[in-house]
Amino acid sequence: MASSTDTPAQPDRPPRPNTAFRQVRGRRSPAEFAALVRRAAREIGERVSCDARYIGRVEAGEIRCPNYAYERVFLHMFPGRTLADLGFAPRSAVRGRGARPAAVPVAAYEHPYDPLNHEESDVLRRAFMTGTGATVAAAATLGPLGIATDASAAARRPGTSEAAAVEEAVRRIRLLDDKHGADGLYRRAAEPLRAAYALLDAGATRQTTAERLHSGAGELAISVGWLAHDSGRFDDARSHYAEALATARMTGDAGLEAHAFCNTAFLARDAGRPREAVRAAQAAQRAARPLGSPRLMSLLALREAGGWAGLADRTGCEQALVRAQALFGRGTSEADPEWMSFYGEAELAGLEAQCWSTLGDWRRAARHARRAARLQDPHFSRNIALYTAELADDLARDGYPDEAASAGLRVLDLxxxxxxxxxxxxxAGTARVLLPHRRASGVADFLDRHASLPRPRRG
Structure with missing residues (x-):
């Protein structure tokens, strides 16, 4: 891939094998080495779904730089070595951070496929390269993203490279959401989703490839649905989650079904339909039970707790929270799905804070929100902002306007x-609560800065 200081990567350039990583694997098979990676992850409290296919992709050079979780695991496995020693490219080269022009305004970075923003535009350049079969033929919408169209590709049926491209798009979109939030990503991220379903329509040559495509397309629908959800487009989110659920039901994919119901429950809670949130969370738990992942069941219990809180059912909420904490305490397992990488102690505390806040127990909510912000990995900028916003609101409603303003100012910085x-x-809700307290320390500063905040753009 070309340096980010120059033009974007050429899509027809083949990946360079990672011989250094192949050497550290030694005589172990890819499956044996993947097992060692998973064991090392558990030692440091990380959650990675490493398998032989992932190891193969690393050694083939398809993964030029691992995500943050894998980075921590690899550096734990090989003390004293750097990512470069293991054959990986610098993150700045892969993500394209190295040469952003200083004069480009911050707002430009929030458009994920703007040519000036190499990090975000890399999502689809790497995920949907020229020659990916029916993708380029069926999805003309990819043209504006700098991906060449090729009508002759329609004659080719999707294979493993196309399935891998869809899976990579899911990972990239999630990574960008963690850093930047949803508003600048949603419309653009819908384009690879259309391409993924076009691949399904084209039909894969092998059953295993078809299954990967269905699973990948479903996960992509959920990711795009979440971007819609987080940017306030609830109807769009509901449609995307329903699309993922239909895909799961058609293929009997219990993991995808559980994920779709999980997000549907979250959406229903935010949209003011708490009873639906409870039902969706319970359906997710039924689908997930055979998968053998306590952490997944823990998250789904939290989704149920959120629904009970919305119904003002404190007993139901507390019972679900106790279940969630007990299941979380069982630790990670190899059955934990890859999409749950965000779910750790910080998210557990953050979701519990939301439950107590909904129930009107502001003090308890603030305690959990504060803990969530403190525990969150600094790479997850969006979640830190979310937990701190929750903290600000809880403090304001509990009668601590000065502390609320201080937390609100930290969110504005983020x-x-x-x-x-x-x-x-x-x-905005916090600002309304603080309006009568303008004379309290820091409140006027927060209110003035909040009033000057540009309205979120949808597009």
């Missing part, structure tokens, strides 16, 4: 790099 209508809506 909004320079995070775009989330959901977070801005929370801040």
């Amino acid at each position: 909004l320079a790099q995070v775009q989330s209508s959901r977070i801005q809506t929370m801040l």
